[in-house]
Amino acid sequence: MVEETLVEDVKKVVERWKEKRGNLIMVLHDVQDRYGYVPREASLEVSRQLDVPLARIYEVLTFYNYFKLQSPGKFNISVCLGTACYLKGAPALIDEVRHLLHVEEGQSTKDGLFHLQIVRCLGCCGLAPVITVKDKVYSAVKRADVVNIIAEHSNQKVEV
């Protein structure tokens, strides 16, 4: 759900970066920080305020893995697919999340609770394979652990 303050929000962000050359990426970062993703409405507003064609904005948004175009869900399950995690069996973990939650990479569950994100190196290869949910890090995860990780968060009350 995109807030009514969107135009104002974007205005603030644009104001912050307007003197900077090549400010599009910074603006989009700030938008994503604000909403957790870059909603289409926000892109349209950025396009208007920065006078950058929408097509160019989507070229940037889809080029960088970091930008998300959909609401990430309350719990973002990030599975690392960096080299170490990959070798230690991360692809099986991704399969398991997909199977359990019926989501593909970059998608959220229908109830909006979980979002599956595949990330590159998280900088703790010694713990491979790694999954993070919100700020919690799970190390040396086995396929059988995934169901418990999801259950742990399903039972939590959703913060509003």
Place this chain on the structure above:
Amino acid sequence: MATVTMIKALINGIPVEIEQGTSILDAARKVQVNIPTLCKHADLAASAGCGICIVKIKNSRKMLRSCCTPLENNMEIITHDPEIVQTRRTVLELILSNHPKDCLICGRNNDCELQKIAADFGIRQDRFDHILPEIPVDRSTGTIILDPKKCIKCGRCVDVCQNRQDVWALSFIQRGFKTRISPAGDIKLADSPCVRCGQCSAHCPTGAIFENDETQKVWDLLQDQDKFCVVQIAPAVRVAVGEGFGYPVGTNLTKKLYALLRRLGFKTVFDTNFGADLTILEEAAEFVERFVNKKGPLPLITSCCPAWVDYLEKYYGDMIGLFSSAKSPHEMVGAMTKTYYAQKKNIDPAKIKVISIMPCTAKKYEISRTSDMSASGFQDVDVVLTTRELIRMIKQAGVDFNNLPDEDADLILGDYAGAGTIFGATGGVMEAALRTAYFNVTGENLKNVNFTAVRGLEGVKETTVDVKGIQVKIAVAHGLANVKFVMDKVQDAIKNGQPVPYHFIEVMACPGGCVGGGGQPYMVTDEIRKQRAKGLYDEDAAAKVRCSHENFHVQQLYREFLEKPLSHKAHELLHTHYKSRPLYVK
């Protein structure tokens, strides 16, 4: 004045002396060395997209892309050695490894740059696993069909759409293997800023962007004994169709086309040039109404180009009142065919099918743009074929086109003045309108009907025309990227309550005007645009009747049917309305 510095270099040991800044690719061509390339189009800037045009500098193993590397003084270039050829081959095999293999049933079969280069390289087997991305075909516009599976990511369509046309409908999204052409954020092309100009389809090397082929629809109509098929050809078609049959670029084949169209089975052959003359009578009358009689706002802006109309409705909704309400020439011929001609010949208009052969993809959209396009009580034009589709039909028809005898068009909607034929080139509508407007204002014909200041390929042409002491300020823009300059000036003046900078503006969406239209034969360059335009200007210069208002048969049409320009009947049948359809700012 900038001085030209010449440099000397060796290409495969052959001395070459050339202007500094020339790419290695172009320099090589000067000494008969062809470096293969897939992405470089002579009409567009180099993008270094495909990696086929690689060359080496002597004593270096590094391979450079010759399309975007300027030749330097004393360079020694090697364009072909076993390693270069093998690398090019590998690049090509990688491209082929994710390109569909349905060449035999592709619209570009035998006319595809990828197919040609694969044949030239003698590729006989798949070296890599064949992986095809699953991307759906986008038929949403009904005019331009986007099939990203066939895309080789050369970037020409994106370049022409964003930079030449400033439309920004197409872009590359995603990265790496997932890269593909798409409108912003993966929406349908019809929901994007696309104005269906078709420049993407005219520049695409493969079948990834292709006009909606309606030739079968026309064959079916021609076979239907119950239908009375009438055809008309646009000005720009006659000077481009020959490129499909080995004629020198710009050859005017009007009379051969009439003969050909009768052989295809059309019962009546008309000419859109007649409609162009008719458009001029309406538009020049409109101009005089606004300019002399002050009834209506200025500047008057021409509206023959459907891509431009679409663009205006999307981005200049506040300026709709400035647009000429006159329909485009082929719509006028369609409406006259199903009313005046049907009555005169006693043919049931329900049985008449009007087919327009156009240099344009946007015309396919125009024929059902609003209910105004059915002014006769039926859709005034039933099918639009592009020049490229006509070329394919001729090849299917079993007609020896090159040796056909000349024939004339049918009367009366097939006769035209020189003014009608130059409609196909940028500046042509303006020139034709000025000839008649001058007469309408002064009651006299011009001694010299040539307005050379509005001819040629400069993006924006501004000039002042003296109409017996009255200064008429005009602007001509072609290629949509050039429109902003002109429209901004008008918008600023209106906003600030200043006098408008122009009285009359002509816009054609495609670079060069219709001769460079999105439905014209492939591989267009400015040189080709000039040659095609020359074919039209030569015909005008040789014409007995140069001005639309002197077209005897247009006069007859008014006498017998329409009464006078801007009459009630003319308004009903020959004029249209526009409405603002705002889209997101691009």
